[in-house]
Amino acid sequence: xxxxxxxxxxxxxxxxxxxxxxxxxxxxxxxxxxxxxxxxxxxxxxxxxxxxxxxxxxxxxxxxxxxxxxxxxxxxxxxxxxxxxxxxxxxxxxxxxxxxxxxxxxxxxxxxxxxxxxxxxxxxxxxxxxxxxxxxxxxxxxxxxxxxxxxxxxxxxxxxxxxxxxxxxxxxxxxxxxxxxxxxxxxxxxxxxxxxxxxxxxxxxxxxxxxxxxxxxxxxxxxxxxxxxxxxxxxxxxxxxxxxxxxxxxxxxxxxxxxxxxxxxxxxxxxxxxxxxxxxxxxxxxxxxxxxx
Numbered sequence: 001x002x003x004x005x006x007x008x009x010x011x012x013x014x015x016x017x018x019x020x021x022x023x024x025x026x027x028x029x030x031x032x033x034x035x036x037x038x039x040x041x042x043x044x045x046x047x048x049x050x051x052x053x054x055x056x057x058x059x060x061x062x063x064x065x066x067x068x069x070x071x072x073x074x075x076x077x078x079x080x081x082x083x084x085x086x087x088x089x090x091x092x093x094x095x096x097x098x099x100x101x102x103x104x105x106x107x108x109x110x111x112x113x114x115x116x117x118x119x120x121x122x123x124x125x126x127x128x129x130x131x132x133x134x135x136x137x138x139x140x141x142x143x144x145x146x147x148x149x150x151x152x153x154x155x156x157x158x159x160x161x162x163x164x165x166x167x168x169x170x171x172x173x174x175x176x177x178x179x180x181x182x183x184x185x186x187x188x189x190x191x192x193x194x195x196x197x198x199x200x201x202x203x204x205x206x207x208x209x210x211x212x213x214x215x216x217x218x219x220x221x222x223x224x225x226x227x228x229x230x231x232x233x234x235x236x237x238x239x240x241x242x243x244x245x246x247x248x249x250x251x252x253x254x255x256x257x258x259x260x261x262x263x264x265x266x267x268x269x270x271x272x273x274x275x276x277x278x279x280x281x282x283x284x285x286x287x288x289x290x291x292x293x
Contacts, residue, residue: 017049024051043071072097186264186285192272195265199257200273208277214252216245219277229270229284233292236266263289 015024016034018041026034030052048064072095079091197206203215210217218224222245223231239256242249257266263286270289274281 012052012054015051015053017051019047019049038068039070041068041070043068186267188268188271188283191265192268192270195261195269196272199261200269203252208273208279211252213248214250215254216248216250218273219279221245224273225279225281227282229274229282229288230292232270232274233266233284233289236261236270237289237293258293263287263293 012030014028014030014032016026016028017024028034036048045065045067048066050062050064052060075092075094077092079085079089204210204218208218223235226232235254237256237258239254241253261269266289267284267286271283273279274283
């Protein structure tokens, strides 16, 4: 091993020792840069001892332990450090240098579980975790909680809107025998039920009970049963969101139907809501919808 040797003339000198050597491998005047070539050292633990001596002979010492690992890595199977053995022992030994590319076949050591099996197990475990999270069946007790319940807004948005292309029916007289209902000659019974089933029932329910936490019930709702129907008409025309009803705030947004439904359709579905499920509110005509639109 060869190093640059420079004897300091200054009052402070630095000497560098390797392991327990009595003679320094280099001497410098600080500050200095020291180059150490580990390729000439044996692999394993070493200690670099640095001594600084001042003009009065006082010495400062610093020890830096380090490990040299230039040689090939060694794997041993069949004997562990500190093992107690007796009789014959089969030991498998393999070695690889840092420059060699990884070869799973050569890297394989004799043992109960080969490396490729561990890799396969990890891949299957990761896939299983993903599959379980993606397709885990929600227990019925939690299916309607905010965490697991489907977003009603997305469900309503993805559901195809049913538009009924009908003309405003001609005024007809009330006919108790056929069960038709009319207001001021406007028959809303059949048309109102049809428009409600196609556009409203998916959120508010066929019985007007609503969806808990998402869409309010229409049965007994103060707007639906109110004496003045203007608020009811404007909500159907322009939509609504973020309003608390009877102390409950509903997360989903009521979409606007002004562009989808005619005045007659909106009047018919409002009359259907105001006279169904126990509601007994005043009905309206298409003219009132046209005025509010």
